[in-house]
Amino acid sequence: MPGATINGPQPQLLFVDGSFEDLAREMAEYLKSDEAKQLLSEDKAAPKEEVLSKLVAASSALSTVPEKEFTAASNLMIHLAMQSSDPKKLLPTLCSNLAKPLINSPVHGAGLALNALVTIFNLLEPNDPIRARVLMEILKFLKVHGLFDGLRTYLDKLPEWIVSWGIDAALERKIYEEVAEVALESGEETTAYEFILKALRTFDGEGTTSEEAQRLSLRALKMAILSNTHYLFQDLRAIPSVQALSDSQPVYSQLLDIFAEQDLEDYNDFNDEHKGWVEEQKLDAEKLHRKMRLLTFASLAAATPSREVEYAKITKALQIPQEEIETWAIDVIRAGLVEGKLSQQRQMFLVHKVTYRVFGQKQYQELATRVDHWRSTLQNVLAVLQQEQANAKAAKIREAQELERKLANVNVGGQEGGRRRQPQRERTDNDD
Structure with a gap:
């Protein structure tokens, strides 16, 4: 937040000196609150709560003060309140x-007003439930002025704050939904969807079928199927209030099931069954059709044990001409659903990694089939390696035997060559 930081209690944020009566009188004069001035001018001590009520009612005049005076004036008003x-x-x-726009500060007015709101939040004790109400006002202000970036840093702290405040589920839900509104206003669809789901999880029991729960569930469903980045729907389908849409909004529930785990052919059958319904609901038919093709591509890749998808299967499943395969392959990879590459020579898409849309019994069976395929392949590889190892061992034995034979022949040849005949002496008379 520009110039504002939400954190723990900081009693030293305001430096104000003077008695309540003197400060209240000064504020009444500044705001031109005749009612407050009259209460303070009486001889007897003015009732504090009544004076404060009049001053707060007149505080709307702060939106008209000079820019350089706003911070001091608002701080004094906050201190009194x-x-x-x-x-x-x-x-x-x-x-x-x-939170009203500062007439005399078109450039810095939003920042100044936000600083004042955050000052109130920070002056309250961390576990004070009033903080929740002040936060709601801050969120509304951020939405109007498109200041979501200033809130982003504090989203992780929000669940901890909510627990410490001990507020009821209804207020907690409103806070989450307001955060989603702020995020949407700034184009942060992923964060908005995340907080809509948080809001939905605050419903329990009979509340999951309430009108509010169904309204919010339907909103989350539309956000999910129309999102350019959201392709997995199991988190949404696991929420009880969304499951209850099967009774209150059966057609939407059917559509969600298709996007969660079915393919393009099922989606086309849906459109045939409910002709014109997508257009009547003001859904983006082109976006839904494109998304369904990407999801079908992912399912096709996940269901192929060999990790090699023939071009013919892709064109049939996606209902596209072969020359568009490369474009759709790039799109499905960019969407993060599949990793792989095309082999033009083999007319195959080679799957390296794939995201499962759902993981139920069917997917376990597919995984088991793939594991069996890998096991068979590894067994074949192991058999080849073992045979090669045996062949190598046999070759070494033969080499050793051949070497021994050659050495033996060399030794024999050397011994024969070393047996020289003794030279004969000439006979002499002494030999007789």
Whole structure:
């Protein structure tokens, strides 16, 4: 958030000196609140809560003050409001007034107003439930001004805050939905969808079939199937209120099932069965058709044990001419559903990695088939290696035997060559 940081309590955020009566009188003069001034001018001590009520009601005038005076004036007003014995009665109105556009600050006004709202949030104790109400006002402000980036850093803290506030499920749901609205306003579809699911998970029991639950479930379903980045639907289908759509919105529920685990042919059958329904619901028919083709490509790759998908199977499943295969292969890879490459020579798409859309009994069977195929392949490889190992061992034995034979022949030849005949002596008379 520009110039604002949401965090723990910081009592030193405001530096204000003076008694309540003096500060209230100063604020009444500044806001030109005749009612507050009258209460403070009486001889007897003015009732604090009544004075504060009048000042907060008049705080809408802060949107008209000079830019350079706004921070000091708003801080004083916040300080006075926090003196109330029951601030939660005053803070919603004060937040609403502080969030109004600053007439004299078209450039920096949003940042100044946001700083004031965040100051209120930070002055409250971390476990104070009033913080939830103030946060709602901040979220509405961020949505109007498209300031989602300022909220992004604090989204991880939100569940912890909500637990510490001990608020009911209804308010928790409103906060999550408001975060989703802020995200959508800034084009953050993934984050918006994530927080819509969080909101849906706050329903339980009979609440899952309530009108609000079904409204929000239908919204999440539409976001999921129309998203350019969301291709897996198991998280959505696991939510009880979404499952209840099978009764309240059976056609939408059928459509979700198709996108979750079926293919293009099933989608075309759906359109034949419900002619004109997609257009009546103002859904983007072209986007849905394209997404269904990508999902069908992924299922085809996942269901092929050999990891080699013939071009003919792709053209049939996606209902496209062969010359478009490369385009769809690039798109399905870019979508993160499949990793692989085309082999023009073999007329195959070679699958390296694939994302399963669902993983149920059918997928376990496919995986078992693939594991059997891998096991058979590995057994064949092992048999070849073992045979090669045996052949190599036999060859070594033969080489050793041949070497021994040659050495033996050499030794024999050497011994024969070493047996020389003794030279004969000439006979002499002494020999007799």
